[in-house]
Amino acid sequence: xxxxxxxxxxxxxxxxxxxxxxxxxxxxxxxxxxxxxxxxxxxxxxxxxxxxxxxxxxxxxxxxxxxxxxxxxxxxxxxxxxxxxxxxxxxxxxxxxxxxxxxxxxxxxxxxxxxxxxxxxxxxxxxxxxxxxxxxxxxxxxxxxxxxxxxxxxxxxxxxxxxxxxxxxxxxxxxxxxxxxxxxxxxxxxxxxxxxxxxxxxxxxxxxxxxxxxxxxxxxxxxxxxxxxxxxxxxxxxxxxxxxxxxxxxxxxxxxxxxxxxxxxxxxxxxxxxxxxxxxxxxxxxxxxxxxxxxxxxxxxxxxxxxxxxxxxxxxxxxxxxxxxxxxxxxxxxxxxxxxxxxxxxxxxxxxxxxxxxxxxxxxxxxxxxxxxxxxxxxxxxxxxxxxxxxxxxxxxxxxxxxxxxxxxxxxx
Numbered sequence: 519x520x521x522x523x524x525x526x527x528x529x530x531x532x533x534x535x536x537x538x539x540x541x542x543x544x545x546x547x548x549x550x551x552x553x554x555x556x557x558x559x560x561x562x563x564x565x566x567x568x569x570x571x572x573x574x575x576x577x578x579x580x581x582x583x584x585x586x587x588x589x590x591x592x593x594x595x596x597x598x599x600x601x602x603x604x605x606x607x608x609x610x611x612x613x614x615x616x617x618x619x620x621x622x623x624x625x626x627x628x629x630x631x632x633x634x635x636x637x638x639x640x641x642x643x644x645x646x647x648x649x650x651x652x653x654x655x656x657x658x659x660x661x662x663x664x665x666x667x668x669x670x671x672x673x674x675x676x677x678x679x680x681x682x683x684x685x686x687x688x689x690x691x692x693x694x695x696x697x698x699x700x701x702x703x704x705x706x707x708x709x710x711x712x713x714x715x716x717x718x719x720x721x722x723x724x725x726x727x728x729x730x731x732x733x734x735x736x737x738x739x740x741x742x743x744x745x746x747x748x749x750x751x752x753x754x755x756x757x758x759x760x761x762x763x764x765x766x767x768x769x770x771x772x773x774x775x776x777x778x779x780x781x782x783x784x785x786x787x788x789x790x791x792x793x794x795x796x797x798x799x800x801x802x803x804x805x806x807x808x809x810x811x812x813x814x815x816x817x818x819x820x821x822x823x824x825x826x827x828x829x830x831x832x833x834x835x836x837x838x839x840x841x842x843x844x845x846x847x848x849x850x851x852x853x854x855x856x857x858x859x860x861x862x863x864x865x866x867x868x869x870x871x872x873x874x875x876x877x878x879x880x881x882x883x884x885x886x887x888x889x890x891x892x893x894x895x896x897x898x899x900x901x902x903x904x905x906x907x908x909x910x911x912x913x914x915x916x917x918x919x920x921x922x923x924x925x926x927x928x929x930x931x
Contacts, residue, residue, distance in 0.1 A: 520555040520566045523548075528602055532590030532916045536563070546652060547584050547593060549575055574598045579628060579664045579914075586660060587652035589914035600625055600910065603918040607908045610886035614894040618903045623918070624771050626910040631666045632697045633764045638681040638709075639690040647678040647693070657690060665913050669697045676727055677704070683720050684734060686710030694759050696745065701730035703745035705759035709734055733758035749773075750799035752826035757814035761792055768911035772921050773799045775907055776856050776880040779923045780804065783854025783878055789839055789867060790859045794819035794832075796882075801829040804854065811838045839867050846873035853928070856880040863888030865895065872899025879924040884911075886920060893922055901926045 523536035525548045534548030536556075545556045545563035553570035556563035565584075568575070578584075578592035591599055600623040608620050637657045638647045648660035663671050673695070681693060687710035696703040704724075712720070712734055721740040724732045730745040731738060736758055744755045747762065750773075756762055763769035776796055780786055783804050788797040791808035793815045800806050801823065810816045816834050823832040837844075839859075843866045849855065855876050857864050861884055871879060872895050879901060883889035897903055901924040909919040 520557050521563075522569070523554050523556055523563065525550055525552045525554060530606070530916060546590065549594060580662060582648075582658060582660050582662070585651060586649045586658040587654070588649040588663070588665065590652075590916055591914045596625075599914075603910055604908050606916075606918055607886045607889075607906060607920050610890040611893070611906065613887075614890040616890060616893055616897065616903060618906050621905065621907040623908040623910050624768070626765055626768060626913045628664045628913060629666065629668055629671070630765045630767060631913070632670075632766055633762050634663070634666045634670055634695055636677070636693045636695065637690050638678075638685065638693055640682070640685050640688070645678050645682045645685065647674065647681050655690065667697045669702065670695055673702060680704065680720070680723060680727075680729075680732070681706075681709075683716060683723055684709045684712070684732075686712060686716065696747075696756070696762060698730055698745035698747055699753075700743040700746045701728055703731045703756075703758075704729060704733070705736075706732075706734045707759065712739070731758070747793075749794050749797075749822065750802060751828060752794065752798040752801075752822040754793050754798070754818050754822035756793050756818055757812075760812070760815050760818075763795055763911065765911045768909050768919065769795055771909055772796075772882055772919065775921045775923065776800070776882065777803075779880050779904075780854040780856065780878050783852070785852045786854040786856060787844060787849065787852045787876075789844065789855065789857040790864070791816070791819060791834075792858070794822050796856050796858065797832060798822055798826065798829065800854075800856065801826075801832050803830070805830045806832045807835065807852070808832055809835045809837050809839060809844065811836065811840075839864065843867035843870045846870045849874040849876050852876055854878045854880075856882070858882035859888075861885040861888065863892050865892060868892040868895040869899075872896050872901070875926060875928050877926055877928045879926075881922040881924070882919070883922070884917060884919050886918060889920055889922065893924070896924055899926075 525534035533544040536543045549572040551572045555566040574595040583592045604623045646657045646659045648658045691709040692707045694705045730743045731741040786804045791810040797808040906922045
């Protein structure tokens with residue numbers, strides 16, 4: 519049975535929110551100002567019909583939109599969508615009492631994501647390959663995807679066949695596909711144990727299709743060519759399935775903001791350095807101490823530095839910064855700090871930075887809430903928040919990146 523609702527605003531996950539006497543109802547794929555019919559179950563609504571559409575409603579870019587759980591906001595006008603992402607950052611900062619002029623959101627083009635994680639499962643009808651329906655384990659088999667780079671979209675039928683060779687489980691598993699400069703890098707997780715016959719079949723298939731690498735549960739099955747990703751002038755081979763910024767252009771925007779802010783720093787500490795997206799670019803002008811807890815990513819960064827050209831010294835350190843952050847005494851050796859932590863943020867590390875007198879700090883975050891918390895710590899420690907720039911890296915999703923730049927006068931020694 520459907521009920522009429524008046525949608526008043528967008529929620530944090532991109533759902534339309536209707537306020538009712540019984541509390542808010544979250545209705546996916548609706549927009550503020552719309553009158554809709556929806557079937558209600560507790561605080562969730564399933565859209566049945568849009569009775570009065572918003573003038574900001576546009577035609578979605580993908581045939582799978584509303585079925586596939588990969589996108590939440592293809593139906594929203596582009597400028598309104600970017601404004602909404604900026605407002606998420608603004609409100610997160612305000613919640614911590616931080617006032618700063620937040621820049622306009624840097625947009626993300628369609629067909630730009632170089633890395634995507636697909637779900638796969640074997641069925642009686644063949645292999646499913648796609649994304650999970652929102653709030654469900656049901657896999658929507660996709661034929662197109664306007665967020666990924668064309669090379670990944672064109673490879674969907676081939677990836678479905680490869681998933682069939684990899685699959686040795688009745689359960690769903692994941693396939694991470696990265697478009698690198700030397701071909702597609704495919705990493706499967708939880709696909710079941712491979713026998714020798716399957717390995718041989720996967721190897722022959724990968725070579726025939728021109729894939730750079732195929733790995734299963736972190737183990738390389740075949741690597742005809744090393745997958746290469748450029749971080750500035752350095753080329754890096756990321757470990758199988760490792761973290762990589764999803765959109766190269768977004769990574770470059772963030773790296774440019776960080777690099778410009780730290781350009782006067784002679785020695786920089788790059789914390790949560792990963793495989794070197796920031797460290798290897800910063801090394802063009804500064805000596806860099808790259809700190810990261812993942813040994814494989816750190817080794818990839820080190821190889822990229824050693825085979826790169828025109829870089830100043832890069833020193834690596836394997837260290838769990840959540841358990842053992844760099845202390846303010848250790849930070850005294852640097853005049854610049856960059857950090858790009860996971861979604862949990864860098865609370866303990868920021869407490870140490872706040873006690874230091876490092877003059878230039880650049881914070882990169884994929885979570886406005888934890889970013890705001892960490893910035894509050896730094897500001898309370900005497901840092902001036904100079905700018906915050908939202909960056910749209912995950913198109914049509916509720917996620918937003920941000921780069922915050924801070925300064926503190928250095929004490930005379």
